[in-house]
Amino acid sequence: MKQGSLHEALFQVATLILAVIIVHATYVTIIRPNAELIQEQQNLLQQTDENFVPERSLFIIIRDWEQETCIILMLWAVALIGMKTQGTLRERSLLDRTLIQVSDGMSILPEDSRNYARPVQALPEKERDYLLPRALLAGLHRFQSTHNIQDVASVIRDTCETEADRMETELTIVRYIAWAIPSIGFLGTVRGIGTALGQAYQAVAGDIVGVTVSLGVAFNSTFVALVVSIFLMFLLHQLQLLQDRLVLDSQNYCEEKLVRHLQVPEKSEHV
Numbered sequence: 001m002k003q004g005s006l007h008e009a010l011f012q013v014a015t016l017i018l019a020v021i022i023v024h025a026t027y028v029t030i031i032r033p034n035a036e037l038i039q040e041q042q043n044l045l046q047q048t049d050e051n052f053v054p055e056r057s058l059f060i061i062i063r064d065w066e067q068e069t070c071i072i073l074m075l076w077a078v079a080l081i082g083m084k085t086q087g088t089l090r091e092r093s094l095l096d097r098t099l100i101q102v103s104d105g106m107s108i109l110p111e112d113s114r115n116y117a118r119p120v121q122a123l124p125e126k127e128r129d130y131l132l133p134r135a136l137l138a139g140l141h142r143f144q145s146t147h148n149i150q151d152v153a154s155v156i157r158d159t160c161e162t163e164a165d166r167m168e169t170e171l172t173i174v175r176y177i178a179w180a181i182p183s184i185g186f187l188g189t190v191r192g193i194g195t196a197l198g199q200a201y202q203a204v205a206g207d208i209v210g211v212t213v214s215l216g217v218a219f220n221s222t223f224v225a226l227v228v229s230i231f232l233m234f235l236l237h238q239l240q241l242l243q244d245r246l247v248l249d250s251q252n253y254c255e256e257k258l259v260r261h262l263q264v265p266e267k268s269e270h271v
Contacts, residue, residue: 027068133140188220
């Protein structure tokens with residue numbers, strides 16, 4: 001588990017650095033040069049033609065540092081969501097395998113628990129750390145020690161609930177990113193409006209180019225941040241749905257494949 005946490009931390013740092021490098025390089029070499037060229041052409045046309053209406057260019061919409069930051073955070077969050085999704089799908093693959101070799105009509109007695117646990121314990125170490133094997137082993141060990149079916153159901157439920165809480169906690173960084181992106185967009189709005197107010201004297205004199213550009217910064221940053229946030233929240237909710245289904249399906253698997261087959265001889269029942 002510690003090795004997995006270290007691997008996850010290294011992945012988070014590496015993906016953030018990679019996102020910064022890729023996005024900043026794209027901005028420096030493609031987006032900002034094209035945005036400046038288009039902006040110069042539009043400014044020239046505005047000065048010569050009062051009726052000119054500039055077209056909204058994608059390069060201009062996303063050229064400022066607020067939009068760059070939002071895109072970096074979005075790519076970082078998408079990478080984290082992708083990693084969590086891949087791990088969840090790997091865990092779901094165990095639901096299609098027969099980990100408890102018991103057929104309909106057969107019963108599992110407390111003294112048989114160790115034998116039924118061996119196939120689960122024989123799984124690779126990485127797979128044994130998944131939710132389903134842990135829940136099955138916890139249930140079998142509890143049945144062997146207590147001879148109580150209700151205790152087995154309780155420990156399986158507790159294991160699944162603990163895993164659900166852990167998954168919820170591990171998404172904290174993604175939720176923070178989803179919150180930070182609109183906030184960064186609003187910072188761009190404040191910056192753009194503040195700059196536009198500082199250039200109000202130019203607009204009074206008839207030169208509205210500076211004010212137009214500054215207001216463009218304000219609205220474009222908010223627009224990009226909200227679009228990115230909507231997309232990111234959709235991915236986050238899809239991941240949460242996948243994880244919730246994993247927990248519920250794992251609990252149902254344990255109920256169907258294990259708990260309903262448990263049987264305690266009357267002389268072994270604990271009061």
